[in-house]
Amino acid sequence: MNFELSDELVTLRDAVRKFAQEVIAPNARAWDRDGDIPDEVYGQLGELGLMGLAVPAELNGSGLSQLGSTVVIEEIARHCGATALMLCAHNGLCISHLLVAASDEQKRRYLPKLATGEHIGAWGLTETTCGSDAAALQTTAVADGNEWVINGNKMFITNGGKADLFVIMAVTDPGGERGRNISAFLVESGTKGLLVGNKEDKMGVRASNTVPLTFEDLRVPKGNLCGRLGEGYKDAMKVLNGGRASIAALSVGLGRGALEEALAYAQQRETFGKLLVEHQAVQFMLADMAVDVDAARLLVRRAATLRDAGESSRIEAAIAKLFASEMATRAALNAIQICGGYGYMKDMPVERYMRDAKLMEIGEGTSQIQRLVIARWLLDED
Ligand SMILES: Cc1cc2nc3c(=O)[nH]c(=O)nc-3n(C[C@H](O)[C@H](O)[C@H](O)COP(=O)(O)OP(=O)(O)OC[C@H]3O[C@@H](n4cnc5c(N)ncnc54)[C@H](O)[C@@H]3O)c2cc1C
Incomplete structure (x- = not known):
């Protein structure tokens, strides 16, 4: 398998790196403090083509492969996990569900504005009573004439307070077989009965927007069913396979950020008459971090390349997400250690990377769930 980036992807990576260094890095701390990404940033990301990563060019998107998307996410996460998470939820969950399951008419209606950043997307699977066990979700959608009536809730929805479009999973056949009784619906913001918490x-x-949602007799037209009736859970799992590679790429960005910050600090801080980087114990920590980041990036590229080739990447995405997310937390903790007391202060970004990295072990399937997926594959239980 060839993991070399094409010339086009190298050019894209360098452009996104420049944007991340010039626009995101100087502001990420303030966004973290304020708990918000300013609205104009969505427009800037849209102009760069980052709000429609995989959307075809004829629908205003960048038409990128999954490999290309992971390259972009790593560059953004290098400086701001929250901005990268916003992009992951918008592109890798909401838009991805439309690309996987929506009709051509739905794609033409919703994707062009999502792809430019004029509209923001969110995706709702998790509920107050279930996250890992997503097939146990309890939100219902009942047919009534030409409409679906949705009741229930969603929890921890990224971009939820800013979104113009939500993809919502709901049970459409309460007595039906588990996992085959769920369908997906397109819900526009402002629809009566959609309560954003x-x-x-x-x-x-912290700068990413996370809210609970409540649905009280929320009515959507029949035509807002996204995908086939009863296939919403299956489609959601396909979406998550792609999403997991993106979260793994986000983790690589955070791990790389931790390494680069720690290395820069260790090259200018002196203790016992030597630069920190001249102490072998510190060198070994940095070397271990570099190996970790490299290994995680290779796992991400393998999963993305397989998906781009149309092959199954379910296990490879789970392996990449598990390794990369735990690597990012480890790298951030080591970076804080290398930077000593200064690393514990908010003046340095490494404490933020540690707080951001921990989420990657939880969102889009916890580390335990990734281990379950991998173990079932090992035991041939799928
Ligand atoms: C900041 C943030 C953003 C999020 N964004 C979104 C979003 O945009 N859309 C969305 O739908 N969801 C979103 N989520 C939800 C996220 O995907 C869930 O939190 C996650 O899947 C875990 O579910 P849970 O929190 O209900 O934990 P639970 O499922 O209750 O799990 C609790 C603990 O038990 C462990 N556990 C559970 N079952 C098993 C088992 N069988 N074996 C071993 N251990 C097990 C878990 O690994 C975990 O450690 C977000 C969450 C957060 C925190």
Whole structure:
């Protein structure tokens, strides 16, 4: 398998890197403090083509492969996990569900504005009573004439307070077989019966917007069913396979950020008459971090390349997400250690990377769920 980036992807990576260094890096701390990404940033990301990563060019998107998307996410996450998470939820969950399941008419209606950043997307699977066990979700959608009536709730929805379009999973056949009784619906913001709760006060990825949603007799037209009746859960799992590679790429960005910050600090801080970087114990920590980041990036590229080739990448995405997310937390903790007391202060970004990285072990399938997926594959239980 060839993991070399094409010339086009190298050019894109360098452009996104420049944007991340010039626009995101100087502001990420303030966005983290304020718990918000300013609205104009969505427009800037849209102009760069980052709000429609995989959307075809004829629908205003960048038409990128999954490999290309992971390259972009790593560059953004290098400086701001929250901005990268916003992009992951918008592109890798909401838009991805439309690309996987929506009709051509739905794609033409919704994707062009999502792809430019004029509209923001969110995706709702998790509920107050279930996250890992997503097939146990309890939100219902009942047919009534030409409409679906949705009742229930969603929890921890990224971009939820800013979104113009939500993809919502709901049970359409309450007595039906588990996992085959769920369908997906397109819900526009402002629809009567859609109640957006208060923004969550999070440990990390604080600038990303996370809210609970409540549906009270929310009515959508019959035509807002996204995909086939009863296939919403199956489609959601396809979406998550792609999403997991993106979260893994986000983790690589955070891990790389931790390494680069720690290395720069260790090259100018002196202890016992030597630069920190001249102490072999510190060199070994940095070397281990570099190996970790490299290994995680290769796992991400393998999963993305397989998906781009149309092959199954379910296990490879789970392996990449598990390794990369735990690597990012490890790298951020080591970076804080290398930077000593200064690393514990908010003046340095490494404490933010640690808070951001921890989410990657939880969102889009916890580390335990990735281990379950991998173990079932090992035991041939799928
Ligand atoms: C900041 C943030 C953003 C999010 N964004 C979104 C979003 O945009 N859309 C969305 O739908 N969801 C979103 N989520 C939800 C996220 O995907 C869930 O939190 C996650 O899947 C875990 O579900 P849970 O929190 O209900 O934990 P639970 O499922 O209750 O799990 C609790 C603990 O038990 C462990 N556990 C559970 N079952 C098993 C098992 N069988 N074996 C071993 N251990 C197990 C878990 O690994 C975990 O450690 C977000 C969450 C957060 C925190």
